Amino acid sequence: MNHPDSIRINKAISDSGYCSRRQADTLIEAGHVTINGEVVTLGDRAMPGDDIRVKGESIQKKENLVYIALNKPVGITCTTDRRIPGNVVDFINHKERIFHVGRLDKPSEGLLLMTNDGDIVNKILRAGNKHEKEYVVRVNRPITRDFIKRMSNGVPILDTVTKKCEVEQLSRFVFRIVLVQGLNRQIRRMCEYLDYQVVSLKRTRIMNIQLGNLKTGEWRDLTKEELSGLQNAVASSTNIPQAEREKSTGGKRRKRK
Structure with a gap:
């Protein structure tokens, strides 16, 4: 039985602000993480x-928590791997170790937390x-009612x-779309299935955070109101995948020497 005060190692790493839980799992699998040696x-x-x-x-654990809204330009890569040219961490060059929430494709632009x-x-x-x-989103040919209907329905x-x-539909070639999924290159793949090509793609909102008039390449700290709204929105959200919760009772604790 797990000790009531113990937590999974990937959560301990993400809570510290070092990286996200998924990135922590990758580090653990690579053998880069130790507890008491x-x-x-x-x-x-x-x-x-x-x-x-x-x-x-x-x-x-980080005491100085940072929450940033960036208007990511086209060409910047959403990765914390600083060996990759044009990575978003070097682009912002913040004094704190920060990482991105989700991703935007390199050819895409707009709001990134x-x-x-x-x-x-x-x-x-x-x-x-x-x-x-x-x-x-702007596409390469005129948008039809059928396109809007099929994109909406799945x-x-x-x-x-x-x-x-x-x-x-916003204009002849431009439409607005609101997603609750984050599939790989989802909008581009959806358009391609319907024989359209994405010309440009900009994310303008994440939950209660709006891109607004933030200029391309610029970033700002979230306001108190934005952060409060964000925290309220995720207050009842689980941050542990179901499969991980089911396995948690079997997780072992490293013994102290």
Whole structure:
């Protein structure tokens, strides 16, 4: 039985602000994480006071939490791997270690949230939480009523059918779409299935956070009102996937030496 004060090691890492839980899992699988000098595996748990290190670097829970809205330009890559030219971390060059919430394709632009609050990242990313993301998309040929109807009702891509969503035509070549999913290149794949090509794609809203008049390439801290609304929206959201919850009773705790 797990000790009531223990938590899964990936959660401990994300809570520290080092990276998201998914990124923590990758680091654990690569053997880069230790507790009290022992290399851990997925499912291991940590106790308060344990010495947790990633690549030899001790992690501590962040007291200075950062929440940023960036208007990502085309050509910037959503990755924390600083070996990749044009990565978003170097682009912002913030003094805190921050990471992106979700992704925007390199050819896409618009609103991208960045933070060092791993807990809120995991809650937002949970598909079951149905958090809205809004986009304005330009395509290569005139939009028809049939296109809007089929985009709204769901399109078969990636061995599934996309969830019903809100789609509105804004002009002859431009439409607005609100998604609650985050499938890989979802909008582009949906358009391609219907024989359209995306010319430009901009994300204008994530939940209660609006891009507004933030200029391309610029970023700002979230306002108190925005952060409060964001936290309220995810307050009842689980940040642990169902499969992980089911396995949690089997997670083992590293013994202290």
